[in-house]
Amino acid sequence: NAGVTQTPKFRILKIGQSMTLQCTQDMNHNYMYWYRQDPGMGLKLIYYSVGAGITDKGEVPNGYNVSRSTTEDFPLRLELAAPSQTSVYFCASRFSLAGDEQYFGPGTRLTVT
Amino acid sequence: KNQVEQSPQSLIILEGKNCTLQCNYTVSPFSNLRWYKQDTGRGPVSLTIMTFSENTKSNGRYTATLDADTKQSSLHITASQLSDSASYICVVIRFYGNNRLAFGKGNQVVVIP
Numbered sequence: 001n002a003g004v005t006q007t008p009k010f011r012i013l014k015i016g017q018s019m020t021l022q023c024t025q026d027m028n029h030n031y032m033y034w035y036r037q038d039p040g041m042g043l044k045l046i047y048y049s050v051g052a053g054i055t056d057k058g059e060v061p062n063g064y065n066v067s068r069s070t071t072e073d074f075p076l077r078l079e080l081a082a083p084s085q086t087s088v089y090f091c092a093s094r095f096s097l098a099g100d101e102q103y104f105g106p107g108t109r110l111t112v113t
Numbered sequence: 114k115n116q117v118e119q120s121p122q123s124l125i126i127l128e129g130k131n132c133t134l135q136c137n138y139t140v141s142p143f144s145n146l147r148w149y150k151q152d153t154g155r156g157p158v159s160l161t162i163m164t165f166s167e168n169t170k171s172n173g174r175y176t177a178t179l180d181a182d183t184k185q186s187s188l189h190i191t192a193s194q195l196s197d198s199a200s201y202i203c204v205v206i207r208f209y210g211n212n213r214l215a216f217g218k219g220n221q222v223v224v225i226p
Contacts, residue, residue, distance in 0.1 A: 004156070040218060041218055042117070042202070042216035042217055042218045042219065043157075043202075043216045044216075045214065090156050090157075092156075101159045101162065102147075102159070102214075103159075104156030104157045104158070105156050106154075106155055106156050107154070107155070107156050
């Protein structure tokens with residue numbers, strides 16, 4: 001299994017541009033998550049999904065959108081990028097039970113200038 | 114106010130020495146507590162998962178303790194190695210709710226030869 005994969009690894013955007021961060025997992029996990037991690041801060045939940053076709057907002061959803069058309073993929077869309085969205089973005093997944101381990105992807109480092 | 118507080122924020126230890134990291138939380142109702150290791154530029158990787166009834170759990174040279182009464186956890190690293198240099202993140206999971214995971218900011222550990 002490749003686990004959780006994310007692309008791209010790095011990206012620089014200009015203010016106002018849009019992009020999609022890709023996330024794929026091959027473990028047949030139901031739950032998928034998007035987090036952002038700012039320097040010296042804990043991870044903050046942006047959006048999550050409990051299964052294909054079902055998504056919900058996390059702690060910091062403004063400026064982002066997600067979709068979950070398949071079990072494997074959970075892309076994160078940034079519209080009208082802003083400097084405040086400069087961060088490292090992590091995708092994660094887990095099966096379904098409360099005690100199940102959560103697996104993280106390697107992250108995408110995004111800079112908006 | 115962050116519901117998961119970790120201390121110390123950072124520490125430097127000599128290779129071969131032991132160290133203990135602290136995590137205090139106010140998350141309620143409690144389901145389980147996890148410690149993750151995050152190497153620089155990588156996604157977090159799970160070290161231990163503890164439920165309410167577990168007081169201690171080991172994973173190699175890592176030993177986690179939990180006191181659910183005082184809402185405190187610790188992660189002890191024995192005979193540290195250079196590869197232990199990382200951020201150690203305490204995550205507390207609520208029993209129910211939409212945003213169930215509360216992340217600490219991490220303990221940054223640097224092991225020097």
